[in-house]
Amino acid sequence: MTHTGLNSCHNKGNQKITQNIVTPTMCILFLYYLPHGSYYRLIVANNRDEVFERPTEPATFWKDHSDVLAGRDLKVNNGGTWFGITVGGRFSTVTNFVTPPSGLISKPKSKGHLVIIASKSYRDGHHLNGFSLLTADLSAENKDTSLAYTCNYDTDGARVLDPGVYGLGNSLLDNPWHKVKQGMEKFSNIVKSPDSTLTDQLFNLLSDCTKWPDPNIPNIGCNEEYNNNVSAIFMKPSRDQKGRLCGTRSQTVLLVSGDGDVTYTERSLQPSTAQWTTVSHTVTLKI
Template sequence: MCLVNLQFRQHPTYKMVIAANRDEFYSRPAAAAEFWKDEPTVLAGRDLTQMGTWLGVTKKGRIAALTNFRDATNLETAQLSRGAVVKNFLTSTKSPEEYIKSIDPDLYAGFNLIIGDSTKLIYYNNIQNESYEIPPGIHGLSNHFLNTPWPKVIKGKEKLALYMAQTEKVDVEEIFSILSNTDYAPDSHLPDTGVGLDLERMLSPMFIKTPDYGTRSATVVLISHDNTLTFAERNFENGLFKEDKVFTFKID
């Protein structure tokens, strides 16, 4: 997952709105969102290489989302898959604070994690091994720290904030439209994460499309004040629309 924008506890209809894109190599196999057969309370897409996930919810309203931390000095030689961090929280009964304490940051390559539910969200980064409660408002996360002002983060936050200020009932298509933005950031606005200018430019849009890597899925999560949860996922194959999956249920 490479972009997560969210509005948290700042809307008359929704406790939480999440708009997220997952970017990955096209060749890495993944399953579309579904309630997992081996963990029936978990709703998420699934990485079929390591059997973890990047974003998911549960019937009880637990939620977790993860992005990789992009840093050329942080080589991916870690022992465990980062997708397990999301899966293990969703299948756990630990509080977010307890769960974060149980993570050994040295076992994973760099990542950012947002976990909790519609009443409380915690942000954690294993590079700094620090966490804090996310306050109400509009927030954005890509492959650096929460609210680091990368162009795609700024754009996503602004577009989501503008749309939510103008609507009482979300049209999921409008959120997917926001997530589909393919505009490149000006070179002068690009971060320097050590991967070179050409790659920084390629990774700068909200929706990434290259010959072998790009946005594989877009996800919208809505939790209303009456505890109705909507999970909508749009899947892509080689940058082209493949299918939509939509689930709606009342949180237990």
């Protein structure tokens, strides 16, 4: 899950348009990437906003890719994911880029495979609706160009990022919505003075329901409640234009120490009971 070949992922605009709304599901993440020699190398907090009925497997090591630790989207053939790390130190995560109706394609491929195949030269970005992809290579031999970003609607192409704090939602990395800006400020305060409550503080941040009205968030064609909920870091469950229950269905906190020790904590919301189920994995990277 590295960034090799990501320059070639741009949308060609050559697919037939059949939908009349922008992508309705959202996600948000906050990331702190540090150079070699730091106490932490990587800290990530992620909300997956999705249809609750979409079949998903909680985070675990995959049987068919034993080096991959990730949740799994079971609706996709052979399974894809939105967030994962390998024991070799490669991290990737993908979010939707809200695509205007003129940019939607009729039979897009799944974005869930991007995280798994980001280590390869991927040349089918034009078969996907809008996405943003962040990848990091924490292996010992890769000390300089370890963090990269690409979006198939960003004309600048893939680029290497400097160490620092980043926030990514459903717009371009350099043009964040208000909720991302507000979350980045809180995230930065948390991760730059970490203590034993770091994971709990990050889950509290991911559960912030404060709405940040933003003219840059397009009307996504749903009811007013749904559209309003989109403006918060934590998206409360609400019905989309098809009557499906959507919202923040899982949250993940990933901590990678300078020694390669990983703590991966994921919790998933059961909307019928409003209860969370939590899985946690610890592993030392082979780097």
